[in-house]
Amino acid sequence: MFQPGNALHTQRASNFPIPASPAVSSLVPLGQGRGSFPASPLGYEHPRPSSTPIQAHSRSQSGLRSSPAPHLLGSDGWDTTDHRYPASHRSDNGVAGLTPGSNPLPDSSFSSSESFFFSDDPITTSTLPPVPNAAREPPSVISEDLYNRVASEYALSAASQSRLHNFAKLMSKANTPKGHAIPSFIQLAATLCTHDLLVPQVTQLPAVEEMNRLYQKMDNLLSLQSTNASLSASQKENIRALVGSRMFDKTFYNFSTLNEVVMEVLQKKSDHYGLQDAFESAAATKNLRSKLGTITSSVINNFREEICHSIGDKALPLARFAYQCAKKYVAGGYTKLEKGHILKLALLRRFLMDHSEVGIQEGGARGKKRKIVVNTEDSQLSTATESDTMVPGMQDQQGAPAGKIVSFANELLDDLPLPPSMTFVNLWEWFLSRNKIMIGAFGSAGWKSYMDWVVNEDLRLFPLPDGEVVPGVSHPGIAPEILHAAYSGIAPEILHATYSVRG
Incomplete structure (x- = not known):
């Protein structure tokens, strides 16, 4: 236009x-x-x-009549x-x-x-x-x-x-x-x-x-026609790429805010995305927000399924999975892959190992949920029993009364209730908030110890075959770099976040 x-x-x-x-x-x-x-x-x-x-x-046609x-x-x-x-x-x-x-x-x-x-x-x-x-x-x-x-x-x-x-x-x-x-x-x-x-x-x-x-x-x-307009194929593709890039960002953990984060970018760069008309009226903006919500949900669900497959029937080593995700979601591909991306993927894989109830569904949205087949059980405590080492921050939880948890400061606190809506996004943010109480915030000594265990367990369960080299990931010395990475700054926006129950 x-x-x-x-x-x-x-x-x-x-x-x-x-x-x-x-x-x-x-x-x-x-x-x-x-x-x-x-x-x-x-x-x-x-x-x-x-x-x-x-x-x-x-010339006979003259005058104003x-x-x-x-x-x-x-x-x-x-x-x-x-x-x-x-x-x-x-x-x-x-x-x-x-x-x-x-x-x-x-x-x-x-x-x-x-x-x-x-x-x-x-x-x-x-x-x-x-x-x-x-x-x-x-x-x-x-x-x-x-x-x-x-x-x-x-x-x-x-x-x-x-x-x-x-x-x-x-x-x-x-x-x-x-x-x-x-x-x-x-x-x-x-x-x-x-x-x-x-x-x-x-x-x-x-x-x-x-x-x-x-x-x-x-x-x-004419304004009414513009308000109800649908996005073109190229606009949808560009918005989907933006959503995927923000979702995969190494510092972005709060998936529930993804829609608003992307909406702000679209408004600031409306000329670039060809969406000037979408911000001319409140009705047009509401229409765009609704269509963006559909795209965001689709991208997050696809990402969830990719993670489930990587630890299930199509299991992949962490390095190879990170490489595939970087090619899909990061501008510049694996050359832009950083340690923060690998840590985030390792934590997401750990979360879905422990909470397979939000894994891949069979038979559509109303079908029964399928448990992921991995070399571990479905809870952190049972996983710790199989492992040679105890999960950091979980040692004191075995003696806590029902409905209570022991904080990283050795305080007995009320356990966080599960979200009413057991979706992937809600349970993921509940998982992060609960871990912050038990092992400390990102950047703390307890969190570093916990992430060391998460990465080591992932490498043990899904080892990279001998001799295989993944570009940008499995080069010599990558494991020590991951294990001794500086964790401060991985997700600064959730350091002071509080968990809220969403319906």
């Missing part, structure tokens, strides 16, 4: 002076306006390059009549210089230095800057080139360009045939130009109020 600019409105004051009063003497005969679009509205003469002569209408008859237009929006060559010079297909059966190019007569709308003629519209090209997908009906030419030819104000832009969007969404859309598009531009010319002179007339109400109704209808 096209984002109308304000540059054309600032230029038209000098290029298209408006008479102080609608005196007949200030008008030129209708039909003498220059342009391949409908003749200049109300007889105001518009500049036109001298390089493209157009047959004028009859008659409307100019538009030229016949082809499906591409251009005049179908050839005024440059006499009939004697035409070939069988009606275009000079072409043989029968050839395909004429509508723009082949214009060079890069002189075009139909921009020439060296001092009275032409050459001083008008072109409408800026917005970084968004062009429409399928009204081409960008046609939009720029029409807006430049009629020197529309910013408000009129906005209305013309909305009309182009509506025609594209309705899949209107070009043969219907383009003539209506050009006629609307002529009407808007007429409106721009008359506004300074007739603002006090009663008819103006009625005309303003008419345009307000049009804007409301």
Whole structure:
């Protein structure tokens, strides 16, 4: 689509002076306006390059009572009549210089230095800057080139360009045939130009109020279409990539806030993602938020299934799994993989080993949950029994009364209740909050000891075959680097977070 600019409105004051009063003497005969679009509205003469002569209408069409008859237009929006060559010079297909059966190019007569709308003629519209090209997908009906030419030819104000832009969007969404859309598009531009010319002179007339109400109704209808618009395929793909990148970030652990985090990025970079219209009204923003929620849920669920497979029927060593995730979620692939990513993946795998009730479901959302088949049981305490070492921070939990836990400061506290809605995201954040109470916050000695155990257990359960090298991960010395990494800064946003029960 096209984002109308304000540059054309600032230029038209000098290029298209408006008479102080609608005196007949200030008008030129209708039909003498220059342009391949409908003749200049109300007889105001518009500049036109001298390089493209157009047959004028009859001079009998004068005054303000008659409307100019538009030229016949082809499906591409251009005049179908050839005024440059006499009939004697035409070939069988009606275009000079072409043989029968050839395909004429509508723009082949214009060079890069002189075009139909921009020439060296001092009275032409050459001083008008072109409408800026917005970084968004062009429409399928009204081409960008046609939009720029029409807006430049009629020197529309910013408000009129906005209305013309909305009309182009509506025609594209309705899949209107070009043969219907383009003539209506050009006629609307002529009407808007007429409106721009008359506004300074007739603002006090009663008819103006009625005309303003008419345009307000049009804007409301077009805004309604924009509010309910769906995302294009490219917009969905770009948003999905952004969601995956934020979710996989080594410092991001609170998945419940992912939707809001991505929404802030989209609002700050709306031009980059082609979502300017989505933030023009509260209704459009709500519509985008709803569609974003669907994408976010899909990305998180796919990530959850990938983790489940990596410790289940398609078990992968930690290094190989980290490499595959980096290729999918990190811009730049495994070359951008850091120790924080590996620690986060190891903790997520540990969580799903201990809480398989939020693992992969069989038979869809309402099917029974399938337990993951791994070389361990389903709880931290039973896992500790199989392991050669006790889980750090869990030694004192065996003697705690029911409903109580022992904190890292050796205090007996009420255990955190399970979330009412046992989803992957809710149980994951409950798991993090409970571990903070028992073993301490990220960066503490207890947390470092716990993460050492998590990584060692992962390497024991899913060892990397001898001789296998995973790019960026399994190079010599990676294990000591992981085990002795600085844990402060892994997830600073959850250091002081408190667990809240969500339904």
